[in-house]
Amino acid sequence: MxxxxxxxxxxxxxxxxxxxxxxxxxxxxxxxxxxxxxxxxxxxxxxxxxxxxxxxxxxxxxxxxxHGHLGVDSLVSRLSPFGKKVCLVASQLLILGVLWFLFSGSLAQTQINLDVQAPASGLSMAWFYGIGLVFSVTAAGIVLNDLYRVLAGKLQDHELVMVTESEELAEVAHHHGQVSAPSSIASTAK
Incomplete structure (x- = not known):
């Protein structure tokens, strides 16, 4: 798989x-x-x-x-591992809800525009709106996999914060061979 x-x-x-x-x-x-x-x-x-x-x-x-998207983890990184898990599960469930809205809206737009031709190329406008379907289905798979890993206890403590504070910290994490550990990297980088 x-x-x-x-x-x-x-x-x-x-x-x-x-x-x-x-x-x-x-x-x-x-x-x-x-x-x-x-x-x-x-x-x-x-x-x-x-x-x-x-x-x-x-x-x-x-x-x-x-997990390369930038984010702010100043609160979550200070929580206990259980608190980090609760926040991660809550955020993943919220993301799934947003992805459902994106999927249903993209599906409706794609169906509406199947027979509508683009002005210059003559291609179906469904190609333009279809990326929302590809994105929402693929992203839901990623989120569900991450959610499963959290609930099954397959994540280490440093993986419970799934954002990167800055590009510089992400580069340092990459050189140290870590997935994403902004708070521990910040303390070692100083």
Missing amino acids: KKIVDGYFHLLKMLIALCLAVMVVLVFGNVVLRYAFNSGIPVSEELSRWLFVWLTFLGALVGMKE
Whole structure:
């Protein structure tokens, strides 16, 4: 199962890189065509905008899996392990609730826009709204896995705080081989 999940997230990273590459080609090509040849690629702006939305959501999924999102843990890091578990379970349940709203809204928008064509490309607008479905289902899987690990007692104490205080602390944690231990890193970094 771990190989399948790792393969899926490797595919997401490749899609992110592909989105970025296609965006660069479309935008740069359009600029060159406008200035050099007084023409352009009509679908360039629309497709670049769609690719940027997909890139953002896919990047958020990768960040979520790696627990790389920034957050403030000044209160939670001072709690006992039981208090940290309670806060983590509560936050995961709230996230699942938000993901349900995102899923149901994205599903409705995708169904409504199945037959609506984008102005420049003529593609179905369902592709634009469909990323909400991909994001909410994948994110729910990540959250449910984390929730299971908390409730089954499979997390160590330093894993109970699933945010990173700053990018610098995340870099220090990466060099020390830790998953995410901002409070212990902060004390050693001083």
